[in-house]
Amino acid sequence: MVIAIILPQFLLSYPVFKDFETIPARPCQLHSFQNHIWLQWAVLVSPFFFWGTAMVAMKEVLPKTGPFFVAAFRLIPAGLLLVAFAKSKGRPSPSGLTAWLSIAVFALVDATCFQGFLAQGLQRTSAGLGSVIIDSQPLTVAVLAALLFDESIGLVGAAGLVLGVIGLLLLEVPALALDESNFSLWGSGEWWMFLAAQSMAVGTVLVRWVSKYSDPIMATGWHMVIGGLPLVGISILNYDPVFSGSFKELSASDLLALFYTSVFGSAISYGVYFYSATKGSLTKLSSLTFLTPMFASIFGFLYLGETFSPLQLVGAIVTIVAIYMVNFRDSLQ
Numbered sequence: 001m002v003i004a005i006i007l008p009q010f011l012l013s014y015p016v017f018k019d020f021e022t023i024p025a026r027p028c029q030l031h032s033f034q035n036h037i038w039l040q041w042a043v044l045v046s047p048f049f050f051w052g053t054a055m056v057a058m059k060e061v062l063p064k065t066g067p068f069f070v071a072a073f074r075l076i077p078a079g080l081l082l083v084a085f086a087k088s089k090g091r092p093s094p095s096g097l098t099a100w101l102s103i104a105v106f107a108l109v110d111a112t113c114f115q116g117f118l119a120q121g122l123q124r125t126s127a128g129l130g131s132v133i134i135d136s137q138p139l140t141v142a143v144l145a146a147l148l149f150d151e152s153i154g155l156v157g158a159a160g161l162v163l164g165v166i167g168l169l170l171l172e173v174p175a176l177a178l179d180e181s182n183f184s185l186w187g188s189g190e191w192w193m194f195l196a197a198q199s200m201a202v203g204t205v206l207v208r209w210v211s212k213y214s215d216p217i218m219a220t221g222w223h224m225v226i227g228g229l230p231l232v233g234i235s236i237l238n239y240d241p242v243f244s245g246s247f248k249e250l251s252a253s254d255l256l257a258l259f260y261t262s263v264f265g266s267a268i269s270y271g272v273y274f275y276s277a278t279k280g281s282l283t284k285l286s287s288l289t290f291l292t293p294m295f296a297s298i299f300g301f302l303y304l305g306e307t308f309s310p311l312q313l314v315g316a317i318v319t320i321v322a323i324y325m326v327n328f329r330d331s332l333q
Contacts, residue, residue, distance in 0.1 A: 108227065
């Protein structure tokens, strides 16, 4: 009941809902208004739902296919779908050496490295915990933006960065305590997820450069395709199980998980996210990133039996608060 009262007011703060600031008085109009609000809410939240649940789908199929194959499969079909969509909308294709070079660099960092590190990390940690670590990337983006674009971090932002480091350390401590004698940095799923977060952060900063020379939707699609190709090669050299005969053993649910990860976890989620960003406040939209680890944790628990330790739960909450402080540092000053 509380959610039903508060949620419409929250949604009306988005420009996309400005046409509905005056709630109809008639019951039939009120019912139509409520249905429209919930539909818009579902569209707004859907990318974060897809990203969080895709983490669970990836983790479930990783042992049968191999990490690099899953990473490549998530990128290439989704990239081709985005390119086809952009072409159907008449968006210009990249042209010139500078445009393709910028996309190639973007692809190496934000696609090859990010998805490769993500897949490696998922083998060694839970989907929920990994999602929290990856979604800490706004902390790094804030630092890079301050260094490269002279954006002010401010006192609240600086406090958020410190709090974020503390939160990430709390997420890592339980893994160190459980396997102190045999701990290996490169064997730590949390470390691979941290590298994935840094790759995503650098990729976020690179978008400004890439968008100077290419249409952003086209660039996003092509960077997925180009970034996925090295992962195919690594998958073959790594003798991922899918190339050792296990592909024939994949069940219908495994194939569905791969399809879901690529189409919904990449192509549709990015498309809806860009659509929502053009209709409302990007800052408020980015504030919903906390939903990704929430969905990953819920479905990781339901389908994979994953849980957080008490200390990791504290670390996750601290990290999410830190992300909020960094994202909204101007309004909190």
